[in-house]
Amino acid sequence: MHQLDVRSIVPRERHPKIFDLFDALPSGGAFELVNDHDPKPLYYQLQAERTGQLAWEYLEQGPSLWRVKIGKV
Secondary structure, eight states: EEEOOOTTSOHHHHHHHHHHHHHOOOOTTTEEEEEOOOOHHHHHHHHHHTTTTTTEEEEOOOOOOOOEEEEEE
């Protein structure tokens, strides 16, 4: 599974990069997102803009490292 560590990416560029990766996933595909905070706002944005396509599973929940498996249904 591909891992995308966004901790070193400029914040304003993170969501576009994540959306590009999500959109490129085949159905049933997934990647692991690594972040330094809970990406819950990203969850809500993906749910709103990619309705019915999102699979979201926390692999690690802080306090300093967050890992989420993001998949396409």
